[in-house]
Amino acid sequence: MAKFQNLFTWAVFITLLVQAMGDVIPLAKGRAGKIWHDAHATFYGDLNGGETMQGACGYGDLFQQGYGLETAALSTKLFKDGHACGACFQIRCVKDPQWCVPNAGAITITATNFCPPNWIPAPDHWCNPPQRHFDLSMTMFTKLAQAKAGIIPVKYRRVPCQKSGGVKFELKGNPYWLTALVFNVGGAGDVANVKIKGSSTDWLQMSRNWGQVWQTGSNIVGQSLSFLVTTSDGKTLRFDDVAPANWQFGQTYEGRINF
Numbered sequence: 001m002a003k004f005q006n007l008f009t010w011a012v013f014i015t016l017l018v019q020a021m022g023d024v025i026p027l028a029k030g031r032a033g034k035i036w037h038d039a040h041a042t043f044y045g046d047l048n049g050g051e052t053m054q055g056a057c058g059y060g061d062l063f064q065q066g067y068g069l070e071t072a073a074l075s076t077k078l079f080k081d082g083h084a085c086g087a088c089f090q091i092r093c094v095k096d097p098q099w100c101v102p103n104a105g106a107i108t109i110t111a112t113n114f115c116p117p118n119w120i121p122a123p124d125h126w127c128n129p130p131q132r133h134f135d136l137s138m139t140m141f142t143k144l145a146q147a148k149a150g151i152i153p154v155k156y157r158r159v160p161c162q163k164s165g166g167v168k169f170e171l172k173g174n175p176y177w178l179t180a181l182v183f184n185v186g187g188a189g190d191v192a193n194v195k196i197k198g199s200s201t202d203w204l205q206m207s208r209n210w211g212q213v214w215q216t217g218s219n220i221v222g223q224s225l226s227f228l229v230t231t232s233d234g235k236t237l238r239f240d241d242v243a244p245a246n247w248q249f250g251q252t253y254e255g256r257i258n259f
Helices: 002-021 076-082 138-144
Strands: 037-044 071-074 088-093 107-114 133-137 152-159 168-174 177-183 191-198 203-205 207-210 213-216 225-231 236-243 252-254
Touching: 037 088, 037 138, 076 107, 076 133, 088 133, 088 138, 107 133, 107 138, 133 138, 138 152, 168 225, 168 236, 177 191, 177 225, 191 213, 236 252
Parallel strands: 037 133, 071 107
Antiparallel strands: 037 152, 071 133, 088 107, 088 152, 168 177, 168 252, 177 213, 191 203, 191 225, 207 213, 225 236
């Protein structure tokens, strides 16, 4: 009986832990999540991606950066203050035969923006806590449902990100304040930690400025730059001498590897 009670206690503990972590659960060993969660989806912008560029993750031109229109803005619960930026999800339309495209299957998107809450009282503020919601690009929404549906019930799960080429680093700032936008990240996709190293320094811890923009106050102009990047699943890759000693602000440098 005591053994059974201990097992029951652990089961309850694990259930509560998963609930506390929310719904952006890190990938396990690069595999797609087995559990499909309930949510809703809408769309914003037009078929050309208008209004979906840039946004709260720090990304810029999503076409140039490789994300294109396969993107979504996440509600507060899923966005996790920007920690979910870069994560990939599969989404499928369910339980709405009037609007779901027959046999549409699932789409795969990358989280690139935030769908902000609206605190004016109303029954349909889908991006408010604790709602789980995806505001898709119009192109991705219409792969799942007719545009005039407006909002649809969906199922979603985390999946590994499939990206072409190496992880990329866009450098901005000034000699006393350097930021690096880390993008085109495969695997888990969402970066959890970044360290930077100049050719004449030790490893320096960077802090998250916003989204996937990381910063340091150290002056490392004139040094070649290396990065240690850790994704939410705990995997770390080292990018040696990504930027040469004559690197420039406003330029993007690509690593030779990806997750």
